Structures are given as C-alpha cells and as structure tokens.
Amino acid sequence: xxxxxxxxxxxxxxxxxxxxxxxxxxxxxxxxxxxxxxxxxxxxxxxxxxxxxxxxxxxxxxxxxxxxxxxxxxxxxxxxxxxxxxxxxxxxxxxxxxxxxxxxxxxxxxxxxxxxxxxxxxxxxxxxxxxxxxxxxxxxxxxxxxxxxxxxxxxxxxxxxxxxxxxxxxxxxxxxxxxxxxxxxxxxxxxxxxxxxxxxxxxxxxxxxxxxxxxxxxxxxxxxxxxxxxxxxxxxxxxxxxxxxxxxxxxxxxxxxxxxxxxxxxxxxxxxxxxxxxxxxxxxxxxxxxxxxxxxxxxxxxxxxxxxxxxxxxxxxxxxxxxxxxxxxxxxxxxxxxxxxxxxxxxxxx
Amino acid sequence: xxxxxxxxxxxxxxxxxxxxxxxxxxxxxxxxxxxxxxxxxxxxxxxxxxxxxxxxxxxxxxxxxxxxxxxxxxxxxxxxxxxxxxxxxxxxxxxxxxxxxxxxxxxxxxxxxxxxxxxxxxxxxxxxxxxxxxxxxxxxxxxxxxxxxxxxxxxxxxxxxxxxxxxxxxxxxxxxxxxxxxxxxxxxxxxxxxxxxxxxxxxxxxxxxxxxxxxxxxxxxxxxxxxxxxxxxxxxxxxxxxxxxxxxxxxxxxxxxxxxxxxxxxxxxxxxxxxxxxxxxxxxxxxxxxxxxxxxxxxxxxxxxxxxxxxxxxxxxxxxxxxxxxxxxxxxxxxxxxxxxxxxxxxxxxxxxxxxxxxxxxxxxxxxxxxxxxxxxxxxxxxxxxxxxxxxxxxxxxxxxxxxxxxxxxxxxxxxxxxxxxxxxxxxxxxxxxxxxxxxxxxxxxxxxxxxxxxxxxxxxxxxxxxxxxxxxxxxxxxxxxxxxxxxxxxxxxxxxxxxxxxxxxxxxxxxxxxxxxxxxxxxxxxxxxxxxxxxxxxxxxxxxxxxxxxxxxxxxxxxxxxxxxxxxxxxxxxxxxxxxxxxxxxxxxxxxxxxxxxxxxxxxxxxxxx
Numbered sequence: 001x002x003x004x005x006x007x008x009x010x011x012x013x014x015x016x017x018x019x020x021x022x023x024x025x026x027x028x029x030x031x032x033x034x035x036x037x038x039x040x041x042x043x044x045x046x047x048x049x050x051x052x053x054x055x056x057x058x059x060x061x062x063x064x065x066x067x068x069x070x071x072x073x074x075x076x077x078x079x080x081x082x083x084x085x086x087x088x089x090x091x092x093x094x095x096x097x098x099x100x101x102x103x104x105x106x107x108x109x110x111x112x113x114x115x116x117x118x119x120x121x122x123x124x125x126x127x128x129x130x131x132x133x134x135x136x137x138x139x140x141x142x143x144x145x146x147x148x149x150x151x152x153x154x155x156x157x158x159x160x161x162x163x164x165x166x167x168x169x170x171x172x173x174x175x176x177x178x179x180x181x182x183x184x185x186x187x188x189x190x191x192x193x194x195x196x197x198x199x200x201x202x203x204x205x206x207x208x209x210x211x212x213x214x215x216x217x218x219x220x221x222x223x224x225x226x227x228x229x230x231x232x233x234x235x236x237x238x239x240x241x242x243x244x245x246x247x248x249x250x251x252x253x254x255x256x257x258x259x260x261x262x263x264x265x266x267x268x269x270x271x272x273x274x275x276x277x278x279x280x281x282x283x284x285x286x287x288x289x290x291x292x293x294x295x296x297x298x299x300x301x302x303x304x305x306x307x308x309x310x311x312x313x314x315x316x317x318x319x320x321x322x323x324x325x326x327x328x329x330x331x332x333x334x335x336x337x338x339x340x341x342x343x344x345x346x347x348x349x350x
Numbered sequence: 351x352x353x354x355x356x357x358x359x360x361x362x363x364x365x366x367x368x369x370x371x372x373x374x375x376x377x378x379x380x381x382x383x384x385x386x387x388x389x390x391x392x393x394x395x396x397x398x399x400x401x402x403x404x405x406x407x408x409x410x411x412x413x414x415x416x417x418x419x420x421x422x423x424x425x426x427x428x429x430x431x432x433x434x435x436x437x438x439x440x441x442x443x444x445x446x447x448x449x450x451x452x453x454x455x456x457x458x459x460x461x462x463x464x465x466x467x468x469x470x471x472x473x474x475x476x477x478x479x480x481x482x483x484x485x486x487x488x489x490x491x492x493x494x495x496x497x498x499x500x501x502x503x504x505x506x507x508x509x510x511x512x513x514x515x516x517x518x519x520x521x522x523x524x525x526x527x528x529x530x531x532x533x534x535x536x537x538x539x540x541x542x543x544x545x546x547x548x549x550x551x552x553x554x555x556x557x558x559x560x561x562x563x564x565x566x567x568x569x570x571x572x573x574x575x576x577x578x579x580x581x582x583x584x585x586x587x588x589x590x591x592x593x594x595x596x597x598x599x600x601x602x603x604x605x606x607x608x609x610x611x612x613x614x615x616x617x618x619x620x621x622x623x624x625x626x627x628x629x630x631x632x633x634x635x636x637x638x639x640x641x642x643x644x645x646x647x648x649x650x651x652x653x654x655x656x657x658x659x660x661x662x663x664x665x666x667x668x669x670x671x672x673x674x675x676x677x678x679x680x681x682x683x684x685x686x687x688x689x690x691x692x693x694x695x696x697x698x699x700x701x702x703x704x705x706x707x708x709x710x711x712x713x714x715x716x717x718x719x720x721x722x723x724x725x726x727x728x729x730x731x732x733x734x735x736x737x738x739x740x741x742x743x744x745x746x747x748x749x750x751x752x753x754x755x756x757x758x759x760x761x762x763x764x765x766x767x768x769x770x771x772x773x774x775x776x777x778x779x780x781x782x783x784x785x786x787x788x789x790x791x792x793x794x795x796x797x798x799x800x801x802x803x804x805x806x807x808x809x810x811x812x813x814x815x816x817x818x819x820x821x822x823x824x825x826x827x828x829x830x831x832x833x834x835x836x837x838x839x840x841x842x843x844x845x846x847x848x849x850x851x852x853x854x855x856x857x858x859x860x861x862x863x864x865x866x867x868x869x870x871x872x873x874x875x876x877x878x879x880x881x882x883x884x885x886x887x888x889x890x891x892x893x894x895x896x897x898x899x900x901x902x903x904x905x906x907x908x909x910x911x912x913x914x915x916x917x918x919x920x921x922x923x924x925x926x927x928x929x930x931x932x933x934x935x936x937x938x939x940x941x942x943x944x945x946x947x948x949x950x951x952x953x954x955x956x957x958x959x960x961x
Contacts, residue, residue, distance in 0.1 A: 003632070004605045005655040005802070008779055012806055027811070029823065058806045063650070066814075074811050074824065079803040081653055082813025083646070084676050090643035094650025094658065095803070097634055098609050102654065102803050120646075123639040321634060328629035335631030337602050338769040341595065345532065346585045346766065347387050349576070 001334065009101065012058075020051035027077040033068060038189035038215035042136060043075055045192050049199045050078075053103070060103045063092040065112040068143050069136035069215070072107040086117025089124040089133065093317075096129045100318040103203075106133045110151040111141050114170050118150075125179035127317040128207040134199075135172055135212050136189075140221035158220075173294035173309055176210040177287075183209040184290065184309040189216060190229035194240075194306070201308060207316050228304050241293065241307030246279035249303050256280075257302070264296055266303070284311040354563075356527070358573050361420025363428030364522065366515075367445045368437030368461075370413040371403050373515035378415025379761075380519055384532045385419045386586035386763050389576030392419035393872060395427035395945065396759045400616070400699045407461075407469035412444040421575040425872035427760065429947035435518050437461050437492070439470035454486045456521065458514065460493035488567050492517050499557040500550050509547075513554040520558020525571050530559055580765060587764045589728035589757035590617075593661075593687060594624035596735030598631060601657045603736075604743055604775040609656040610635045611647035613666060616699040617755035618689035621661040641669035645686065649673060652682045653812075655779060655802035657739060661687040663755075664706045665696060671714055674748055678718040678838060680812045681789075681798045683742035683749075683777075687735065690754040692943045701943025702756035704868045705919035710750045711897055711926070717835045719842040721745070722897040724752040726871035729764035731757060734894065736772065743777040745841060746797040752896070754918075756945050757869045783807035788822035796841035798822075846898040854906055856882060856889030862958050863910035865935070867893045867923055870916055870946055877951035881959075888955055893923070904931045912958050914938060916951050 002010075018024070025047040033039045050060070060078035064070035066085035073080030083091050088106045096104045113121050113135045124131065140158070141147040147160040151172065155164040176184045183205040187198040195213065202209035214225040227233040239249040239257060247257035248269070256279040257264045267274040283289055290310035296302045329335075364381070368374045375396055382394050397414040404411025418428035433454045436442040438461030449455065462477055476482050477489060496514040497507065516533075523530055534552055541548035562568055587595075601608035612622045614637065626635045634656070638644040641662055648658030660670065667688050677684050690706045692698025710722045721741050725734035731753050738751040780786060780799035788810045789798050801808040810822065818825035819833060854863070856878060866874045871892050881888040891906055893899065907913055907927065915924040916938040924937045938954045940946055 001602075001605070003607050004777070004779060005607065005804075007605075008655070008781065008802070009804060011781070012804065029811075056806070058809055059804055061654075061803045073813075076811075078809050080809075080811035080813075081650070081680075082811065082815065084672055084814050087642060087646045087673065090638070090646040091650035091653075093643070094609065094611060094636070094647030094652075095654045096650075097636060097647065098607060098651035098656040098658075099654040099803065119639055120643055123643070325629045325632060325634070329632075332630040335628055335633075337599055337631075340598075340628075340631075341766050341769060342583065342585075344585065345383060345387055346583050347389060348583050349389060349579050349581050 005099070018056070020057065022047040022051060024057060025050045025077050027075050029074045031075050032071065034219050036218040037068070038138065038217070039069060039072070039136065041189045041192060042134070042195065042213055042215065043072065045195045046199060047076070049196050049203070052200065053203050055103045059101065060105070061095055062105045062107060063088045063095065064107045065117055066143070067109040067112045067141075068217075069107055069109040070112060086112055086115070087120060088112070089117060089120040092131050093124055093127070093129055096131055097318055097321060100130070100322060104131045106131060108133065108135050110135065110137045110139060110149045110172070114150045114172065114175065122175070122179035125176055125181040125208050125210060128182050128314050129317045130207055132202050132209045133211065135210065136215040137172060137212050138215045138217035138221055139224050140217050142217050142220055146220040169298070171294060171297045172212040173297060174291070177290050177294055177310060181210045181310070182207040182314050183311050184294070185210070186212045186214070186306050186309070188214040188225065188229050188306065198308070201311070205311060207314060228306070237303050238306050239303040241282045241305055241309065243282055243284045243308070246276050246281050248276065248279065259292070262292060264292060264302060266301065284308050287312065353569070355570050356573050357570050358575070359420070360422050360574070361418065361424065362433065362526070362572065362574060363416060363418040363431040364433045364435065365414055365416040365431040365445055365448060366435045366518065367412055367414040367441035368515065369406050369441070370399055370401060370411045371406065372413065372437050373512070374413045374415050374437070377515045377519045378417060380533045380536065381522060381528070382417050382761055383586055384523065384528045385417065386584070387532055388528060389579070390419040390421065390574055391424040391577035391579060391763060392417060393424050393427045393762050394760050395756065397944075398700050407438055407440055407466045409440045409444055409470060412441050414441070414445055416448070419574060421577050423577065425875045426948055427945070429949050435522065437514070437518065439466040439472055439476070442476065443470045443472065449485065451484050452486070454488065455482065456488045456490060456518070458492035458518070459489050460491055490521070490561070490567065495557065495561060496554050499554050503546065503550060505546065505550060510550065513550045516551050516555040517558035517561070520555040521562045524559045524562030525568060527571060527573050530555055579763065582765045584763045585766055586761050587729055587732070588620070588759060588761040589725065589731040589753055590620040590689065590759065591624055592729055592732035592764065593735040593751070593753060593758070594621045596732040597625070597659055597685070597739060598628060598633060599732070599769060599772060600736045600739030600775060602631070603772060604657060604739070604777050606655070606657040606777065608633045608659065609648060609651035610659050610661065611638050611644040611651070612636070612661045613638050613641045613644045615641070615663045615666050617691055617758045618661045618663045618666070618687065620758065621687060621689070641666040642673060645670040645673040645684070648684050649677055649682060652684050653680070653802070655800070657743070658682075658684040659687065660684065661689070663689050663691045664693045664709065667706060667709060667713070674720065675714045675716060675718050676814045677748035678714070678720060679814050679817070681746045683746055685735070685738045685742050685749050685751055687751045687753065689758040690752060692941070698943040700755065702754045702869065702945060703918050703941060703943060704752070704754055704870070705922065705941065706752065707867070707896065707919065707922040708925070710752055717839065719839050719897065720748050720750055721842055721845055722750045722752060723895050724868040724893070725757055726868060726892055726894065728757050728760045728762045732764070732767070740773060740775045741845060743775055744797065745795050745845060746800060747842065752868060754869050779805065780808060781805055787820045788812060789817055789820050796837065796844060843898050846901050849895050849900055851902040852891060852893060852900040852906060854889050854891050857887060858889070858906070859909040860887035860889055861910065862888045862912045862914055862955055863891055863907065864888065864914045864916065864951065864955065865891045865893065865907070865923070865927065866916055867896060870918065873946035873948045873951055874916060876948035877955060880948070880952055881955055886955070886959055896923070899930070907931050907933050912936060914954060914958060916946060916954070918946065
C-alpha cells in the first residue's frame with residue numbers, strides 16, 4: 001500500500017529541476033553572526049557548492065543543534081530544523097531513515113557535536129547513514145560567551161577555566177575514525193577553494209561524511225588557527241592530503257613526511273638524504289594509514305594534516321533498513337492489519 | 351484409578367511461583383492462553399524480579415504469575431489466590447501471604463531440601479511442622495517425576511530438570527479440566543529446531559496431566575465454564591502487544607509509515623520487540639543509542655512525514671523531556687508511550703506504579719502543555735495508542751500515552767475489532783505554495799500545516815526558538831511570546847471540544863464517587879460493584895483523557911457527597927482535581943509496586959460511607 005509520502009513523491013517526481021545559482025540557496029533571513037566570523041565563509045561556500053550537486057533544493061534538509069554554527073539552517077533556503085543542544089545528528093538520523101530520498105546535512109560545532117552531542121555523533125558515524133556532518137571547530141564556546149570546549153588546547157584560560165583547562169582535547173578526526181566513520185576530512189574557513197572541494201566530495205560520498213572545518217571565532221578565540229590559515233605561516237605548518245600523492249609541504253615544497261616505523265616524521269628534500277620517493281604516499285582507502293595521519297594533529301613537530309583522511313564504502317544504514325523491509329515483504333507478503341488482528345489463537349463466542 | 355469428583359467453580363485464582371529461572375512466566379502464559387481459548391474471562395498479573403537469573407533458591411529470585419479466570423466477568427487478577435503452585439521453599443515463603451485461608455498449596459518437595467529451606471530462611475521445614483495447617487497442602491516430587499518421565503532420553507540432569515515447569519502445568523491442566531493440545535502445539539513450533547527439548551517438554555507436560563489423573567493425592571478436579579462475553583471473535587492479548595498493534599493500525603489508517611525510535615527499558619521493551627517483527631507492514635524500528643535519540647529520531651521522522659513514535663518508561667521520559675518541549679515548539683506529531691514502573695530513579699523496574707502523571711502533565715521547562723491519555727486494561731491499550739496517534743496527527747502535537755507494567759505485561763481476552771470500522775485518521779500534507787506560512791493555523795483545531803521536505807516551494811525552517819505567529823520566524827518580542835504561549839495552550843484545550851464526555855458507571859448522583867485513571871480500573875470497578883450490590887450509593891468515574899479533561903468532569907464531581915481517588919502514587923490526579931474543581935477529594939494511595947486489591951478500595955469506601 002502506498003503512503004501519503006509515496007503519493008507526494010509521485011506527484012512531484014516530474015517537477016522540473018531548476019538551474020540554481022548560489023543565490024537560490026540564500027534565505028530571506030538576516031545573517032546574525034558577529035562581523036568577521038568564520039561562519040560567513042562556510043555559509044558562502046556551501047551556498048556556492050549546492051547548485052553543482054544536482055539536487056533539487058526542496059529535497060535538501062539542514063539540521064542543527066545549538067550554538068553559533070547551529071543558526072546555519074535559518075540562512076539556507078532549503079528545509080531546515082534548528083533543534084536542541086547536541087541532538088541534530090539524532091534528528092537527522094530519523095529524517096534519513098524515514099526518507100532516504102532526502103539530502104540531509106548536519107551543521108554542528110565542537111561543543112554541540114562532541115560535548116553534549118558526542119554520543120549521537122559516534123553512533124551516527126558507525127551506522128553510516130548517508131548524512132553530511134559539518135563540524136565547525138573554533139575550539140571555544142561562542143554562544144555562551146567564551147568557555148573552553150572539548151577541542152580547546154590544554155591549559156586554555158577562559159571564564160570557566162581561569163587557571164587553565166586541565167582536560168585533554170579531542171582530536172575530531174581521530175574520534176570520527178575511532179567511531180568507524182567511512183569519510184573523514186578536515187578543511188578551513190579561510191581556504192574557500194579547499195572548503196568547496198571537500199564539501200563536494202562529502203556530498204558525493206555514499207555514507208556518513210564527517211567534515212571538520214577550522215573556523216575562526218574572532219570574538220572569543222581569535223587566531224586559533226592562524227598558523228594554518230594565514231599566508232605567511234600556512235605553507236610550513238600544513239600538509240595537504242591528496243589521494244595517491246606523497247606528503248610534501250613547505251613554502252618551497254622542500255619538506256615531506258616519511259614513516260619511521262609507524263611514526264610519521266618530517267624530512268628535508270633539500271639535503272640529498274631523502275627524495276620524494278621516500279615519502280609517505282596518501283591512500284584514502286587505507287584505514288590504518290588514516291589513523292596515523294589523524295594522529296599527527298596535535299604533534300608540535302609535525303605539520304597539521306588537512307584534507308581527506310579516509311573515504312571508503314560500506315553499506316548505509318538506510319539501505320540495509322530498506323533491504324530488510326523489502327525482504328520481509330517478499331517473504332511474508334505485504335502486511336494486512338485485519339489478518340494480523342485475527343492471527344494466532346482466536347475463538348468465537350456466539 | 352482413584353475415584354475423582356468434579357466440582358463447578360464460577361471463578362478461581364491460581365498463582366505459579368518459582369525461581370526466576372524456573373520458567374514460571376512461560377507456565378503462566380501457557381495456562382492463560384489455553385484458558386482464553388476455552389472462553390473464560392481472565393486477568394493476569396506477572397510478578398517477576400529485575401534480575402534475570404537471581405541466585406537459585408533465594409527470596410529475591412522468586413518469580414510469580416497470577417491468573418484469575420472464571421465464567422463471570424473478571425476485572426482484576428484477583429486480590430488473593432486460591433491455589434499456589436510453589437516450586438521451592440522461597441516461592442512458598444514469598445507468596446504465602448497472597449493465599450486465601452483454606453487455599454491449596456501444591457509444592458515441589460525437591461524444592462524443600464535443606465539448602466532451599468536455609469536460603470528461604472525457614473528454621474524448620476513448613477511441610478513437616480504445622481505452620482501450613484490452615485491450608486490444603488499437596489506434596490508432589492515434581493523434580494523426581496520429571497526425571498522419571500525422561501529417563502530414557504539421555505538428557506543431562508540439568509537439562510531434564512528444566513522441563514519441570516511443564517509437569518506443574520500439566521497437573522494444573524488436569525485439575526482445571528484444560529486440554530494440553532494448545533501447549534503441545536506451542537512447544538512444537540517453539541522448539542522445532544531442538545527436537546530433544548521438544549520431546550522432553552511434551553512428555554513432561556503429558557506426564558503431569560496423567561499424574562493428576564492417576565494419583566491418590568488429588569481427589570477433586572474443577573470445571574470453570576466459559577464466560578458470557580459479548581459475541582464475536584476473541585483473542586488473548588497483553589497490553590504491550592495491544593499498544594504495538596494500536597500504533598500500527600493508526601499508521602495504516604493514516605496512510606503513514608510508522609517509525610519507532612526506542613531504547614530498551616523494562617517494562618516497555620516488548621513494544622519494540624513486537625513492532626520489530628512487522629517489517630512487512632513497512633514498520634521502521636530503530637533501536638537508538640539512548641532515550642534521547644529515541645525521541646529525537648522519531649521527531650525527525652515526523653518532520654519528514656512519518657508517524658514518529660517512541661516507547662519508554664519513566665526514567666526514559668525524564669531523558670526525553672527536552673525533546674518533548676521541542677516537539678511542542680515545532681508542533682510536529684509524535685506519540686510518547688510511557689509504560690510506567692516504580693520510581694523514582696531506577697526504582698522498581700519490574701513492578702507497577704502510576705506515579706508519572708504529574709511528569710506527563712507538567713514535566714517540561716516553560717509552558718509546554720501536551721495531551722495525556724491513559725489506558726485502563728490490557729486490551730484498552732490498543733484503543734488508547736490508536737487515539738494518541740489520531741490526536742497527535744490532527745492537532746500537530748506530541749501526545750503522551752500512559753500505560754504501566756501491570757497493563758503492559760498483563761493480558762485479557764479481547765473482542766477483536768474490525769479494522770475497517772476504526773475511527774478515521776486522515777492527515778494531509780500541505781502542498782499548495784500560495785499563501786503558505788509554516789505557522790498559519792487551521793481555524794478549528796489551531797494546528798499548523800504539515801509541510802514535509804520534498805515538497806517544491808515550501809522550503810522553510812523550524813526550531814526550538816520562539817516562533818513568530820504565522821511566519822514561524824525566530825522572534826523575541828514580548829507580546830508575540832505571550833500570544834504564542836497562549837495559542838499553544840488553547841490548541842491543546844480545544845481537544846476537549848471533540849473528545850467524548852466522561853461517563854459514570856452507576857448513579858449520576860449519590861454518596862461516593864470513586865475517580866480513577868489507568869490500571870486501577872478493574873479493582874475500582876470490582877469494589878464499586880460490590881458496594882452497589884449491597885445497595886450503597888457508590889459510582890465509578892474512570893478518566894481516559896487526563897489532558898485536556900473532558901468538559902463535564904466538574905459537573906459529575908459536584909453531584910456526589912464524597913469523591914475518592916485511589917491511585918498507585920501519593921496523590922497526583924487528586925491534586926489536579928482539587929486545583930481545577932476545588933473539590934475536597936479524598937485520596938487512597940498505594941505505592942508497593944503492586945496493583946490495588948479490590949478489597950482495599952472496598953474498605954475505604956466503607957469508611958467514607960460510615961463517616
């Protein structure tokens with residue numbers, strides 16, 4: 001039996017697919033982030049990427065929790081759900097299970113996604129629903145005005161930690177890999193081209209795509225990522241991961257990463273001891289390698305890895321759910337409520 | 351062959367009791383199903399510990415199952431039992447207080463060895479001293495007889511001993527004139543992959559029956575005729591199964607996909623188990639990572655156009671509270687089923703209580719009214735679950751459905767409804783672009799449009815921040831907030847315009863009105879009927895709709911000199927009635943993890959009548 005949703009989808013199936021521009025994805029609401037906030041760039045890049053995805057905008061849903069980043073859905077002219085703290089991933093899971101035909105995006109932050117919503121996040125990742133998770137990491141609580149977050153560096157002095165924070169930070173990429181995510185990437189608000197490329201790859205991935213975006217909070221944590229994002233320091237402090245390519249970095253492209261046992265180390269390509277052929281070559285499909293690369297993150301002697309750590313295929317949860325339903329229908333026939341009510345041991349009283 | 355006589359009984363209550371590993375729930379359930387097929391009216395009370403396999407022979411490991419059946423209308427599982435089947439000393443000790451004076455005790459003598467007596471805290475063997483002299487005691491070495499029946503099967507003694515509950519069941523089938531065939535059939539399908547166990551259980555069941563027939567110990571067997579129930583086709587059903595089917599029926603009627611987001615919790619998990627079996631109905635069940643994901647996934651599914659449901663018990667509702675508030679704000683239909691248990695905190699997971707009413711009515715931050723409805727018998731869970739869905743969809747609101755462990759696990763015969771004659775549920779998705787506003791309201795119900803993702807041109811955003819009237823945009827204006835708070839409240843209050851008026855069982859005016867809600871129905875009904883038979887002016891009002899209350903409740907209350915409110919809590923409905931109608935209602939409260947006995951309510955009415 002068809003449901004009301006089936007009927008609706010049948011009616012709208014022929015709806016002509018519009019040619020979009022980024023403007024089509026801008027809602028009529030005034031954007032209310034602080035001037036200079038990194039969120040503006042992420043919003044702009046997302047709106048720029050959306051027209052290229054080939055998805056009608058009425059099929060797109062943005063879901064968020066609470067925090068600065070979570071205002072995001074209000075500014076996208078798609079369907080949107082600004083929910084409660086930490087729960088966006090769980091709400092999005094419900095949406096995707098009910099409607100595998102929708103393109104579902106979660107926008108969250110380091111506090112929303114990894115503190116109050118940590119549990120839902122890891123379970124979404126292991127289930128591998130086809131949902132895109134954009135985690136804006138600014139290493140601070142913005143909307144509650146400046147407390148430290150689960151990604152703040154050790155010793156962080158904030159209003160709630162006047163003597164410095166004493167809890168070790170999460171590394172979002174390692175957390176996601178540990179939760180068996182099938183797609184894990186890192187990008188930066190101040191690198192629009194890279195951000196767009198990663199968003200496209202995430203959109204194309206069949207499964208949960210976890211994208212950590214370094215995002216500058218210019219009010220409460222200004223410059224947290226400047227050594228990775230600013231022109232003068234970027235090249236020497238960031239290594240971009242590219243599939244099938246050796247890990248080379250530096251202003252002069254004169255440094256590389258090689259594996260010493262299981263440990264990555266920086267080597268010079270200038271002194272004649274090592275050449276490009278000695279370097280670690282990235283492979284997005286290698287789960288073991290992904291852990292090693294993600295683990296470089298907080299090591300001061302190593303450049304910060306940015307790009308796609310892992311992109312592998314595994315059946316999605318909703319596909320498996322649909323498969324079981326089809327299997328049951330095939331095996332037992334479409335369920336009939338009257339038959340069910342009268343099934344098993346019954347008796348008649350005259 | 352011993353001389354046997356047959357005696358006719360109108361009703362009888364039997365309690366099976368043993369170790370939690372002895373299979374007493376299974377024995378009770380089998381006896382119940384066979385009894386139902388014979389056309390008796392019945393009511394059951396499973397009473398089991400929270401531990402899965404508590405240490406053998408201990409008092410806290412005792413599991414019991416009580417069934418009250420008869421040829422008359424049966425409304426409760428029985429205040430006390432007439433027959434106690436005790437598989438060991440601990441089972442006797444724990445359950446003896448439920449046995450009527452002069453009642454029968456059938457014991458497994460093997461369960462009264464020194465070790466068992468010591469574990470049960472008996473100084474001397476009650477079978478040997480005179481402490482049981484006011485009862486009829488039947489001593490049967492069930493363990494030994496079971497072993498004898500299986501001696502040529504080459505089973506380990508441990509495996510063979512597991513069949514002993516079927517011996518007890520067989521004996522009781524003989525004693526109450528019930529056929530063994532339905533259970534034999536069940537054994538055959540249940541153990542089809544384990545032919546040895548199938549054979550052992552079947553043999554032992556029949557051995558128990560034959561033992562009754564041949565032994566000198568039992569001289570009387572009993573006949574309980576079929577009850578005169580309204581004509582039609584019946585089945586036996588537990589409250590949790592009925593609730594699951596009610597949800598499915600509502601989804602089918604509404605032409606929506608049923609989505610259940612749930613986290614396992616006693617005593618609600620059986621609804622999750624039940625719904626998980628119906629994938630061929632298109633039911634989607636999702637065992638979430640926690641209670642919060644249970645409700646939020648259901649809310650997400652509802653946003654996307656499914657009938658979102660979550661099932662839980664009190665501690666789970668506590669965790670779902672924030673999401674319930676969100677559902678109030680975004681005005682999406684979801685149903686929360688609370689199968690209540692003893693609280694607070696983890697409380698008494700396997701025992702019943704109805705102490706979550708105020709949580710259901712008020713347990714959220716801010717002004718967040720939701721409809722609350724409660725079922726009163728196991729079979730009623732079908733209708734109430736169905737009605738919860740209907741209201742949720744019509745008014746675009748979360749609805750709380752209250753049941754409890756006693757209803758959820760208990761069972762009764764159910765006159766199977768005609769699916770085609772169930773009330774109409776016809777939700778509509780908004781598709782017209784012209785004039786669309788996310789918070790534009792239906793004039794009659796005040797519900798907002800359900801515009802689901804996938805609908806071209808209706809892209810919009812919702813969320814937990816206060817909404818501007820009509821547009822649904824975020825809005826912090828003082829006047830708008832007050833307006834919206836009142837509007838959401840009025841939407842829920844308007845449900846009272848369509849729900850049926852409350853009906854009194856008994857005279858419309860008189861001395862005592864007993865007001866109840868939920869699973870106290872059977873006990874109150876029985877107590878009130880006993881008084882009415884004595885000619886006393888006593889009536890019964892049972893409330894299904896707890897928010898909003900039916901419009902005529904005040905009027906009914908004012909027609910009685912006294913209002914008595916029995917509740918399995920310290921007085922929750924009574925607070926609502928006193929506050930709303932300013933009546934000096936009297937409470938009768940029990941929080942022992944057990945349902946009321948009719949006699950307890952009967953006595954309280956007596957007290958009131960005597961002034």
